[in-house]
Amino acid sequence: MSEKHLTYAGSGVDIKQEENTIKALTSKMTYVRTGLGAPLTNIGHYAGLLDFGEYALAMTTDGVGSKVLIANAIKKWDTVGIDCIAMNVNDILAIGAEPIAFVDYLALESHDGSFAAQIGEGLRKGAELSRMSIVGGETATLPDIVKGFDLAGTCLGAVKKDKVITGEKVQVGDVIVGIPSSGVHSNGYSLVRKIVEGSGYSYDDPFPFNDSRTLGEELLIPTRIYMEVLDVIQQCDVHGLAHITGSGLLKLQRITNLGFDISDPIEPNDIFKFLQREGNVDELEMYRTFNMGMGFVIILPKKDAAKAVEITGGKIVGSMIGSGIRVKGLTIV
Secondary structure, three states, rough: OOOOOOOOOOOOHHHHHHHHHHHHHHOOOOOOOOOOEOOOOOOOOOOOOEEEEEEEEEEEEEOOOOOHHHHHHHHHOHHHHHHHHHHHHHHHOOOOEEEEEEEEEEEOOOOOHHHHHHHHHHHHHHHHHHHEEEEEEEEEEEOOOOEEEEEEEEEEEEEEHHOOOOOOOOOOOOOOEEEEEEOOOOOHOOOOOOOOOOOOOOOOOOEEEEEEEEEHHHOOOOOOOOHHHHHHHHOOOOOOOOOOOOOOHHHHHHHOOOOOOOOOOOOOOOOHHHHHHHHHOHHHHHHHHHOOOOEEEEEEEEEHHHHHHHHHEEEEEEEOOOHHHHEEOOOOO
């Protein structure tokens, strides 16, 4: 166990600095297309929307991040393709769109057929779970830049314009339904690796909370893909959607300026208990970094909450308030 309180920023990822970089980058992106393909949303939501007649096309891009380093450590690469697709598809779902196509980008230090087959298997499984086609991609050999590999991708989705969900309908009193995560998913791994490095555990050791698998295998459990959200949208009056990823519950600020009172949160997975204990991580830092057992959020009127819970296997975790983000009295922001 670490003697000092480990943080995400201390592990090398400062969310505020990242936000400043994004602002500097996007401030120069001033050209805007008109007519067919014109943007319908500003940069900064889960997905960008483009005008395509009756429909809006949705686009996202994301990668697996430093989770790939754990895959390298235990030489198990057959699930990171699922993560790559999940991170993109869940963002597409968070604006109410259905994923329809995907392209991947694999950057390599060197080539290995067995490794590539495992990456392809994960991508195939992720595409199957998402009910979409992989229509192409890019494989780049970059030994002077990449040490190991990096995996990212871009997803295309579609939604009728009158069915887009951006959060503008969210109101005080709406109910928050949380859907469980499968584990750490694909964010916060710089802090995860820092914690493990100082814990005395190796990735090959049995996971203390479940010795049927190793710590490395627990950390490689793939990101859950929330396709059932589309069924909720069809059957309920959904006001807002959020994919909980890097920066944890702070992601909720993407969809509304109103507040979130999460009075009955989902119990965090055992992996979060392990990370908090071994890294001596403050509760606040945990909720500002990880999904803490809740990977997706649906906001809707109280009358529809039971149906959303039934469809997703989630639970009512709280309700919308005027401002702030609270979890069991802990003020996140």
